[in-house]
Each structure stands twice: as C-alpha cells, then as structure tokens.
Amino acid sequence: ALFAGRTILASSISKSYTQEISQKCQTISSSIMSPKGKKPFLVGFLANDDPAAESYANWTKKTCEEMGFEYQLRRVQNKDFLEEKIIEANNDDAVDGIMIYFPVFGDAQDQYLKQVISLEKDVEGLNHTYYQNMYHNIRYLDEQKTKKSIVPCTPLAIIKILEYLKIYNPLLPVGNRLYGKKAIIINRSEIVGRPLAALMANDGCVVYSVDVHNIQKFTRGEGLKFSKHHVEDLGSNTPELLKQLSLDADIVITGVPTDNYKYPTENIKEGATCINFSFHKNFTEDVKSKAGLYVPSTGKVTICMLLRNMLRLIENKYQNTSS
Numbered sequence: 493a494l495f496a497g498r499t500i501l502a503s504s505i506s507k508s509y510t511q512e513i514s515q516k517c518q519t520i521s522s523s524i525m526s527p528k529g530k531k532p533f534l535v536g537f538l539a540n541d542d543p544a545a546e547s548y549a550n551w552t553k554k555t556c557e558e559m560g561f562e563y564q565l566r567r568v569q570n571k572d573f574l575e576e577k578i579i580e581a582n583n584d585d586a587v588d589g590i591m592i593y594f595p596v597f598g599d600a601q602d603q604y605l606k607q608v609i610s611l612e613k614d615v616e617g618l619n620h621t622y623y624q625n626m627y628h629n630i631r632y633l634d635e636q637k638t639k640k641s642i643v644p645c646t647p648l649a650i651i652k653i654l655e656y657l658k659i660y661n662p663l664l665p666v667g668n669r670l671y672g673k674k675a676i677i678i679n680r681s682e683i684v685g686r687p688l689a690a691l692m693a694n695d696g697c698v699v700y701s702v703d704v705h706n707i708q709k710f711t712r713g714e715g716l717k718f719s720k721h722h723v724e725d726l727g728s729n730t731p732e733l734l735k736q737l738s739l740d741a742d743i744v745i746t747g748v749p750t751d752n753y754k755y756p757t758e759n760i761k762e763g764a765t766c767i768n769f770s771f772h773k774n775f776t777e778d779v780k781s782k783a784g785l786y787v788p789s790t791g792k793v794t795i796c797m798l799l800r801n802m803l804r805l806i807e808n809k810y811q812n813t814s815s
C-alpha cells in the first residue's frame with residue numbers, strides 16, 4: 493500500500509505545553525514572585541479595527557483565562573495616544589506583560605512602537621536586545637547565566653513544533669540538535685522567516701531561506717565550526733534552484749501570505765516534514781502523498797509561547813530583585 497503521511501494539529505502540540513505552563517503559572521502566583529498572590533497579568537493594546545486582530549485578541553483572552561493568567565484588552569481609539577498608554581503600562585507594577593496587535597500605522601512607525609514596550613514586559617520578544625541575542629546565538633541576558641533571553645514567539649513556536657515532532661534529536665547536545673538536517677523556509681520576513689532560519693541554523697541545521705527575490709543559505713559551516721550561523725547568497729529565486737534545494741530538504745516550512753500561492757508537492761522529498769505558518773493554506777491537498785508529517789497551522793502554539801515568555805519575564809524580574 494502507498495504510504496500516506498500524518499497530519500499533526502497545532503491543538504495537539506499545544507496540549508503538551510498547556511499543562512507545563514498552567515502549572516508554572518500557578519506556582520508563580522502562589523510564590524514569593526507574586527507578593528499579593530495575584531495572577532500574572534497580560535495587557536493587549538488594540539489600535540486598529542482589523543477583525544483579524546480582534547479575533548486574535550479574543551482568543552488570547554480565552555487561552556489566558558484557561559491557563560490561569562489575567563488578560564485585559566485596552567482599545568486605543570486614537571493611534572497617536574498609543575505610545576503614552578504603553579508607557580503607562582510599562583510603569584504600572586501590576587502589569588507583567590504587554591503586547592500590541594499589529595499593524596498599527598502599517599509602516600516603520602510600528603518598528604518604533606515595538607521598542608517602546610519595556611524589555612521586562614515584552615512577551616512577544618520583539619525588543620532589539622532579544623533579536624540581537626537571538627541572531628548572535630546568545631542565550632542568556634547576564635554573565636552568570638541566570639536569566640534566559642526571550643525568543644520572538646512565532647519562530648519559537650515553530651522550534652517547539654520541531655521538538656514535538658522529534659526533528660530535534662535529544663541524543664545530541666543542546667545547541668546542536670538539528671545537526672545533519674536540511675530545511676527550506678519560504679518567507680524571510682523580520683517577524684518570522686529570518687529569525688526562524690537563524691534559530692534553526694544556530695542549532696546546527698542547514699537552512700535554505702527563500703523570499704520573493706532570492707535564496708540564501710544559513711549555516712554554521714562544515715562540522716559546525718562557527719558558534720553562530722553565517723549567511724551565503726545562493727542566487728535568484730528560480731523554479732530550478734528552488735526545486736533542487738527543496739528535493740534535498742528534510743523540513744519544508746511555508747509562510748506566504750497569499751491565497752493563490754501553493755508549494756509544489758512534486759518538489760517535496762519523500763518523508764519530509766511540512767509545516768505551514770501562513771494564515772493561508774500554502775500546501776495542496778495531496779501534500780501527504782510526499783510528506784511524512786504535516787502541520788497545517790501553528791497559531792495555537794504561538795499563543796502558548798507568548799505565555800511561556802511571560803513566565804520567563806517574571807522569573808527574570810525576580811532574579812533582578814533577589815540578586
């Protein structure tokens with residue numbers, strides 16, 4: 493009989509984290525880290541009238557409450573006041589985490605807003621310090637290695653999915669667990685594709701990073717000789733080069749934000765793992781005639797990682813005051 497791959501849903505993957513997160517949330521709420529015994533408190537800022545952002549906000553609230561967190565949505569009618577509102581929340585000791593539903597202005601000003609959230613409350617991990625640590629493969633914020641750096645939550649979710657699928661080999665040392673694997677990622681945005689390529693390459697993977705224009709290779713070099721990834725240009729994004737690299741890839745990750753884009757099934761290596769993080773279906777119905785494992789969406793895991801990041805921020809804050 494012909495082999496057909498398995499679909500693994502984000503909801504099943506997130507279940508393996510919900511218990512760990514709610515338990516830790518409870519421990520923190522009833523510990524010295526929460527002096528008044530209050531629940532970790534996340535504030536989301538919504539300054540657009542995008543129905544997608546609205547539903548994401550509702551969904552964050554639901555997940556927060558299910559897992560023992562407190563959540564509040566703060567709507568800001570006039571975008572120009574958003575910065576002040578964020579600063580207020582930065583200065584409010586009752587608030588443990590802050591996130592913004594993007595796009596707000598839809599241009600470079602959004603980059604500025606990301607940096608307004610204080611480092612200590614940035615649950616999505618969008619601060620420049622966290623990005624720089626990630627790109628440089630620096631895993632702690634302090635020299636004593638007591639405070640772990642925060643990883644942006646969407647690429648982190650995909651890393652956790654790869655761990656769940658056992659693509660990360662736990663028999664290899666931490667930091668090299670993707671050694672010998674090759675991946676292709678169709679998306680090189682600064683919010684998902686590029687950080688993801690860097691994270692995977694830092695863990696030992698050879699990554700072909702594809703955007704509309706060209707293809708790059710992210711790697712730590714032969715025998716993992718570099719301590720962080722290097723980037724090489726491989727040339728324009730042509731169907732020939734794409735097919736050649738794709739047929740060599742154990743992992744295919746797509747994030748193309750359009751309905752009409754479909755990853756060619758004939759380019760998938762037999763038994764490869766296929767993951768789509770775009771809100772649009774980037775694989776066709778027959779993907780499992782080639783893929784061994786197929787993950788059609790990742791959003792539910794992303795929200796878990798957001799809450800996991802928040803617990804880490806609280807622990808880091810406690811490290812600050814206790815040392």
Ligand code: NAD
Binds near residue numbers: 683703704705750790
């Ligand atoms: P973006 O528009 O910033 O980036 C899109 C990337 O895809 C770019 O690098 C672009 O060059 C590349 N691309 C577009 N068409 C291509 C093609 N035909 N071939 C090769 N590359 C192509 O978008 P984004 O912010 O990275 O978001 C991408 C998708 O992921 C969206 O659907 C978004 O909603 C979704 N998303 C999901 C999550 C989640 O948690 N699941 C989080 C963030 C974004």
